[in-house]
Amino acid sequence: MGGLLEVMAERGYEGATIVAIAKAAGLRSGLVHYHFETKRAILVALVERLVETVDQRFKSRLQGVDGTPRERLDAWIDAHLALGPDADPDAVAAWIFIGGEAIRQADVRQIYQRAMTSRISGAQQLVRDVLMSEGRSTQKMAELAALLVAAVEGAYQLGATVPDELPSGFAAPYVQRVLRGLIDSEPRVKGG
Amino acid sequence: MGGLLEVMAERGYEGATIVAIAKAAGLRSGLVHYHFETKRAILVALVERLVETVDQRFKSRLQGVDGTPRERLDAWIDAHLALGPDADPDAVAAWIFIGGEAIRQADVRQIYQRAMTSRISGAQQLVRDVLMSEGRSTQKMAELAALLVAAVEGAYQLGATVPDELPSGFAAPYVQRVLRGLIDSEPRVKGG
Amino acid sequence: MGGLLEVMAERGYEGATIVAIAKAAGLRSGLVHYHFETKRAILVALVERLVETVDQRFKSRLQGVDGTPRERLDAWIDAHLALGPDADPDAVAAWIFIGGEAIRQADVRQIYQRAMTSRISGAQQLVRDVLMSEGRSTQKMAELAALLVAAVEGAYQLGATVPDELPSGFAAPYVQRVLRGLIDSEPRVKGG
Amino acid sequence: MGGLLEVMAERGYEGATIVAIAKAAGLRSGLVHYHFETKRAILVALVERLVETVDQRFKSRLQGVDGTPRERLDAWIDAHLALGPDADPDAVAAWIFIGGEAIRQADVRQIYQRAMTSRISGAQQLVRDVLMSEGRSTQKMAELAALLVAAVEGAYQLGATVPDELPSGFAAPYVQRVLRGLIDSEPRVKGG
DNA sequence: GATGAATGAGACTTCATTCAT
DNA sequence: AATGAATGAAGTCTCATTCAT
Known part of the structure; x- marks a missing residue:
């Protein structure tokens, strides 16, 4: 799984052979199928782990702030785009390939x-909290959230290539x- | 090449076998290698064609507008994110996989x-034109352009999955x- | 045929593709099968030509000498091992490969x-003429001839590699x- | 490797398919590439083995003789041309094809x-020993050795075809x- | 005579997966 | 738990040969 991450980061899923995955994990190839039924199962486990890692990072980022809506939104962005000490270029590259596998493979797509x-x-929840806390219109929150996530995914792609x-x-x-600029440009609503 | 686009859109590059590519193009498998040296060469040709298609679309979008900076920027965005009559879901899906191949394969990476x-x-040029035409600071133009392109790439990924x-x-x-909102929030500069 | 000689000299028979043979002969690939039924037929024709070339060379070498047995034997050796103006390294290399094809292909083997x-x-005839003209025993003539031909074939191989x-x-x-040394060491016979 | 020897002896290197090689060795085709990286690698290993086999045969022939120069030279010839109990017609035929591959393939050529x-x-060393032990001129030893080796290689070719x-x-x-005849015809030198 | 696209069989090679040890 | 040999399906690519033009 850690082996797959490493190998996949530079060769993609199809290019990651069981032997290479095993070697990257310090194992012998025969043992891989003892832990995982199929190669796909390793991918599924990896996707789940990567998703969880980001979620955990967000949670841990939240610990350090007192929790105003703006701070929480910033923490979310930071957790998703972090290039700091817990950044992981391999994970970013692997995530690009996972985005493709989500198109091809039903089980990966489901998790993805x-x-x-x-x-x-x-993201939408966090954006809404900020908007509401500042008495602004929440009309665009869905689009703001979608743009935010799209920007994150696009930044991965550009960062990797x-x-x-x-x-x-x-x-x-x-x-x-x-995002602050965008939020600031949302109109204030009466009685906000 | 058209065959690869079609097959790749649902199976990715590795999953697109020569036989499937040929069949999608109405050919027999042996003929593919008469026109293309290797499978990679088909991919390279496809990447070049997709890039050019978008460029052409931008140019043709420019024909219809009188050409204010704002209009030209809108035309650019429309050309890159078009979901109108010349939209091509297959091309979007294929582009996702190409983004991965750009990580794995040096020749694809180069074109990409x-x-x-x-x-x-x-994008940066267009953003700058808008900013300057409105007497705004161009300080952030690089970041605006990067965000714009990232959003486009991310929108492809989300749109496909x-x-x-x-x-x-x-x-x-x-x-x-x-983007209009972002531009509007850039400060006006003296003497602009 | 000339094309096959050239290509075969550096790639062998299997490695000599019709396209390469055609190009070496200044033709286009489609035309080759107009002149030859199959690729094997080209090889057969080439083998025949090479054999004949050496025979012709021997005959032309004979023209210049008055024809003592010794001179005729020398002419034979010279014709088979010539490294002079009519030497042809490509023919030597091709002959090596033909020696292999003679093992594999019945029709080539027959000609070979x-x-x-x-x-x-x-060779045996020539050796006998020399031996008899010098009044020596002809008992070993078969072995001398065999050794002579073996040495010629072996010299091709060593010369090529x-x-x-x-x-x-x-x-x-x-x-x-x-060979002169060998002949000289054959005993004189009584009444020879 | 043993499989290649067998198949190559009658079909040559190109004609020896992986499937045929595997079958001749009692294996399934997929396994061949588990032990050898490529088909060429099998050939390289075979060439090395054949060379070594002849060397070993010479050494073992040396055991049985007390070691006069003449005996050692005879042992060398016998080891290289043996048609006795340890003769191997397949090895001879395969060696013919290897001679061709040495022209085509750089790695084979190197070993060859x-x-x-x-x-x-x-051979030259052995010839020299004989010449010196008999007080003869060593002037021609290089040519005698070359002729000896050429005769050996040529005898393989003739024997196979x-x-x-x-x-x-x-x-x-x-x-x-x-060879004895040739050596005997070399002049004695003074003080020999 | 000449061309070059088209065909289809078959080659080497890769690799996930299995299994005896 | 662990190993690594073994399997067999499948993929890319090559190429002699055919054929319409």
Whole structure:
């Protein structure tokens, strides 16, 4: 699973052979099928772990802040785009390939969709909290959340393939700033 | 090439066998290698064609507008996120897989990087034109352009995997609106 | 046929594709099968031509000498091992491969055997003439002829694969000298 | 490897398919690539083994003789041309094809050249020992050695393709006798 | 005579999976 | 738990040969 992450990051899912996965995990190839029924099962487990890792990172980011809506939204963005100490370039590259496998394989798609749905609605909740706390219209919250998640996924792709073309300080800090701009431009509502 | 697009859209690059590619193109498998040296060469040709298609679409969108900076930026977004009559879901799905192949294969990466670099700098130019025409600061133009391209790529991914989770009217119209909001929030500069 | 010779010299028979053979002959691939039924037929024609070329060379070498038995034997050796103006390294290399094809393919084997049989008996005749003209025993003539032909074939192989290991002036002049030595060591017979 | 020897002896290298090689070795085709990276690697291993086999045969022939120079030279010839109990017609036929592959394939050529170089210099050493032990001139030793090796290689070719044309008792015994004749015709040197 | 696209069989090779030890 | 040999299906690619033009 850790082996798959490593190998997949540079060769993709199909390119990750059982032998390579095993070697990357410090095992022998024969043993892999003792722990996992099939190669697909390893992928499924990996997807689940990656999703959970990000969720955990968000939770741990929340510990350190007192919890204003703005802070929580920033923590979410930071957790998803972190390039800090717990950043993992392999995970980002692997995630790109997982995005493709979600198109091809029903079981991966299911987990992937569940994760993205939860991610989008989580983002939407946080955006709504900010908007409401500032007495702004929540009319656009769905679109703001969708844009936020799309920007995150797109940033993964660009980060993995054309890192040199991105402005320094891209990713988390900038998306936070941009989102603040977008939120600030939402109109205040009466009685907010 | 058209065959690869079709098959790749649902099975990815590795999953697109020569036989399937040939069948999708109405050919027999042996003939494929008469026209293309290797399977990779088909992919390379396809990537080039997809990139060019989007570029052409932008140019043709430009024909219909009189050409204010705002209109040109909207045309760019529309060309990249079009879900209208010339939309091509297969191309979007194939593009996801190409994003992965760009990580694995040096020759694909080269074309992909060139395309993305050109796409980012094109976007930046358009953003700058809008900012300057409105007397606004161009300080953030690089980041705005990067965010724009990231949002486009992310929208492809979400559109291909979780279309039901996106707000209706997502994609082009919304990103246009959002970008307008971002631009409007850039400060005016003296003497602009 | 000339095309096959050239290509075969560096790639062998199986490695010589119709396209390569055609190109080497200045033709297009489709035309080859207009002149030859199959690829094997080209090989058969080539073998026949190579055999005949050597025979012709022997005949033309004979023209220049007045025809003592010794001179005729020397001419034979020279014709078979010539490294002079009419030497053809490609033909030597191709002949190596033909020696292999004679093992695999019945039709090639037939021509090859006929050629070698004729070559051996020709050599034997010449050796006998020398022996008899000098009043020596002809008891060993078969073995001398066989050794001569073997040395010729072996010289082809060594010349094609390890030319640097051979003493300068190997091939014709040396084999002539050696053979003279062998003949000289045959005992004189009474009444010869 | 043993499978390749067997199949190659009658079909050549290109004609020896992996499936046939496997079957000849009593294996299934998939397993072949578990032990050998490529088909070429099998060939390389076979070439090395054949070379070594002849070397071993020479060493074992040396055991039985007390070791005069003449005896050692005879043992060398016998080891290389043996048609006795340890003769191997398949190995001879395969060696013919290897001679061709040495022209086509750089890695085979390397091993082949090393083997032939060593074979020629080994022969030269033995010839020199005989010449010196008999007080004869060593001037021609290089050419004698080259001729000896050429005769050996040529005898393989003739033995594999036109065995019926060779005098009975050809090969080892005869070449030994011939070489003795040649050596005997070398002049004695003063002080020898 | 000449062309080059088209065909289809078959080659090497890869690899997930199984299984005896 | 662990190993690594073994299997067999499937994939890419090559190429002699055919054929319409």
